[in-house]
Amino acid sequence: GAGVSQSPRYKVAKRGQDVALRCDPISGHVSLFWYQQALGQGPEFLTYFQNEAQLDKSGLPSDRFFAERPEGSVSTLKIQRTQQEDSAVYLCASSLLTRLAGVKDTQYFGPGTRLTVL
């Protein structure tokens, strides 16, 4: 089957604009993660969903960041009133979440959305 897909692949926004980034996880994967990767850095955790429930949003940098996964499949990361420091690659990952989670629960990543805020 298909892997994780993300759209758009590239987004240019003017400062102050709102943006919405979409993630389509691997079919049947219960868990969904969002990460932010600044230039030259490793990814940093933003938030986690188990089905439609957002169980951890400790990594969201401000209240301008909002994520949802209303039907437990597709997820959207929304950034309101974008700032230049929001420029980064936003990565989505999904995992199966088996009963042995913590042992064999590998996260599979999409290609990312590169956001540039001017």
Next chain:
Amino acid sequence: DAKTTQPTSMDCAEGRAANLPCNHSTISGNEYVYWYRQIHSQGPQYIIHGLKNNETNEMASLIITEDRKSSTLILPHATLRDTAVYYCIVRVRLNAGNNRKLIWGLGTSLAVNP
């Protein structure tokens, strides 16, 4: 905060083994070590993971020291397509839910040369 430290960059000749070291001296007993790589402008690709035993799959081998404070990723016969940034990662519990998040460092930029 990253829980791993890696060399910034390494070189390897094509066809030779690439040995990528990683220190994770503060790792807890139930935290796994994961390795991913990221080729330019692509999403991270899973390579291998382990807890305390050495692991091998079709891509690589993972050697973890007995005290679990360090590990080495081995690519047995590096090719030009293995040029990428390699991340050694500790996976830690989330605040809620039965899952884990990945704590990434800065990675090692591996250049495989012809």
